[in-house]
Amino acid sequence: MKKSSKKVNLFIISALVLALIITGFPIQQQTSAALAQDLVKAANGETHVIFDYNRLRGADQIIVYTPEFGASTKNNRWGVEVVVEDGMITEVRDGTVVDLSNAPIPENGFVVSAHGTARTWVMANLKEGDTVEILEDVITDPVRTSTFSINKIDPQAPYEFPGGRGADELVVYTSSYGKERTGTNQYGAEFIVRNGIVVEMSGSNSLIPEDGFVVSGHGAAQRWILENTQVGAEVTFDPNTMKITSRIDASAYIRAAELVIEKASAQIEAAETNFLDVPIEEAKSSLNEAAESLRMAEEAFGKEDWQRTIDYSELAAQQANKAGFQTVESKVVDARGVWHRPTESNREDIIETLDKLADSNFNILFLETFFHGYTIYPSEIAEQNPNFVGWNPLEVFIEEGKKRGIEVHAWVHTFFVGHESLNPPGPILTEHPEWAAVDREGRIPSVKEVGYYYLNPALPAVRDHLSSIFNEMISTHDVDGLHLDYIRYPVSLPIENGYSYDEYSRNEFKKVSGVDPLDITPADTELWEAWNVWRQNQISSFVERIHGEVKEVDESLELSTAVFPEVSDAIDQKFQNWVEWVSAGYMDFITPMIYAVDTNYVQRTTNSFLDRFQQPVLSYIGLAPFVGFSDELLVDQVKAMTETDAAGQVQFALHSLRAEHFEALKAGPQRKKAFLPHADPMHAAKLLVKDIKRKIADIYIPRDGVDHPAIRALEQKFRNLERAVGKGEISEVNGKILEAQDFIKDREKHIRPAVSEHLLKDLDQMEQLMDFAEFKQQ
DSSP, X not given: OOOSOOOOSOOOOOEEOOOOSSSOSOEEOOOOOOSSEEEEEETTSOEEEOOEESSOOOTXXXXXXXXXXXXXXXXXXXXXXXXXXXXXXXXXXXXXXXXOOSOBOOTTEEEEEEOTHHHHHHHHHOOTTOBEEEEEEEOSOSEEEEEEEOOEESOOSSOSSGGGOOTTOEEEEEGGGSSSXXXXXXXXXXXXEETTEEEEEEOSSOBOOTTEEEEEEOTHHHHHHHHHOOTTOEEEEETTTTEEEEEEEHHHHHHHHHHHHHHHHHHHHHHHHTTOOSOHHHHHHHHHHXXXXXXXXXXXXXXTOHHHHHHHHHHHHHHHHHHHHTTSOOOSBOEEEEEEOOOOOSHHHHHHHHHHHHHTTOOEEEEEEEETTEESSOOSSSEEOGGGTTSOHHHHHHHHHHHTTOEEEEEEEOSEEEETXXXXXXXXXXXXXXXXXXXXXXXXXXXXXXXXXXBOTTOHHHHHHHHHHHHHHHHHSOOSEEEEESOSOOOOOSGGGOBOOSHHHHHHHHHHHSSOGGGOOTTSHHHHHHHHHHHHHHHHHHHHHHHHHHHHHOTTOEEEEEEOSOHHHHHHHHOOOHXXXXXHTOOSEEEEBOOOSOHHHHHHHHHHHHHTOSSOOEEEEEEOGGGTOOHHHHHHHHHHHHTSSOOEEEEXXXXXXXXXXXXXXXXXXXXXXXXXXXTOHHHHHHHHHHHHHHHIIIIITTTXXXXXXXXXXXXXXXXXXXXXXXXXXXXHHHHXXXXXXXHHHHTTTTBOHHHHHHHHHHHHHHHHHHHHHHHHHO
């Protein structure tokens, strides 16, 4: 059986509002429009298409989980999971009837997990005690054709929804639309067609080609896109009948591979032209391998061998993608993090995990140390997670991490302490039910975050208890930092779902305002704003407290947090005022969770997030491979982050990273080892200036990026900068940075534009490091 997805360059993700046990974020989907499909075959002969392997389950999907994924599926209860050992069904776990979730994955088998319509099929055909098979690469028909109704073509304002695309609608945008992009939001799927061929699967707000069109779908239309289109497919539409048709055969895979090869060739050419610090010859070699595989695919197509056509086309796409990855620069000062919920059972397992991270040059691990009210280590204050009783995995992670140059930060779920699918309400609220956060209707757990139990952030006893756990954690373990997650109220809009309307909070607010918050609504503008600010202050004051306590234990310990990037979400709905925390200097670095498939959206949101900073706090952007990123999309988003002022990125989460992800990162943006910016900004600056000098000597001068009259002076500017960094005086370093910047701008006739851009960008990073170093000294 295959153990991970083989789909190559056929990728699309869309938002589905489906609560996750781990994140609370919506699952998003990739396309399943494959000619050759894998099937689950029941004992009665009935079959169903497998959507994919080893990724979180979405709506109406069958996902198969193998031991490669981990110890369990990590899915919520809203589906059915069938445990298979040695080809025999040993358990059917219908979570919609009995509260079952997160099925264990047997070492000698797999789990079939299904939701919605797929669940209906499973319940009808897979029975405990029956046999079940996985059939791979089944081609039931050499041509797949599908037609769907169009709701709108080139809709015009005013719009009820972004881009004029409403619920369950399929919209076609042509060059007559009058706008450069579709204007849609991320809650759907799109594809771009040129000359009748799908050239790109997109997420939202797609660029509309002059020689083609964009198709955008939401809901049912989105599902049609995901299930019936892919890169290379033929797509036509008829404005008279308002119908659109997709056609997929083996030639679609050849066309898809050709597009990837074309893109990689352009990337190699651009890398050479723009003086990029990348292994050009290795990229060319990978591209040559792709061309040979494509030739084999075309030969197989001529013989009507559809399976070999698909296999060689996919191999060609993989090789061409690798060539593209090899044209991505790798920084020497960069945060490369990953969030991880531990499932390891011994030291050997931990070594295996950390070796995998070290091999791909990750340098920071956010280890989930306190979640669902349990610690992973033996605690004098909290209950230890039953999965780790008898040993201390945190201690081992720290010890082995130091050997590999990987920082370990204790990632803690602050006010979220239980889920209805996992021993509800958890150990803390079982012992202290009076500590629970209560919504306006008096309900526990959350309605908007289905099944989530939260502590009341305002209660002194809650704050003291969490403080004691965190202080114990950082005092008894040599962690590199404390990473606060769920440092917020539960989602509190609309008003009837708002928090926190317990007796204590109501009385405390009444003391300062004279009114009971139950008696006010958003119509009471000033009082409602005061109530919102009061709730924000409960979170912010706790952050301030933890900051002080962390620094009292060890000034070098880093305090960081995972936050929602958009103020309308973080502050207005969850009272998570990270803007205030950054301004007050409570955070050493911050990780906004910018979870989307649309790379343009991720980049725009990153820039908007950073624009709100009033202190030079470093930001490591949280990315979302857990929703099903392809290796190509992952590298695209990491690369996009290097084009912003972000100091690095963090992947959510380790269990979602497959072998192809690690290989892609290692071939591209994580090819070199990197130093963490926050660890020692002055040392980071030393490494950075040394690397700049290397690029000048090995790339820019030999490739004629700098004219002879400017060479000696340019080299001298960076020698001066290196000496200043060696002295460790921030003001002197800043002076030399300014001198180098001015020189580069003044010598624009003698320095190629691309080289100037690289040098100025590196100097901007050094300036950021100096600002952070000064901030740390305050």
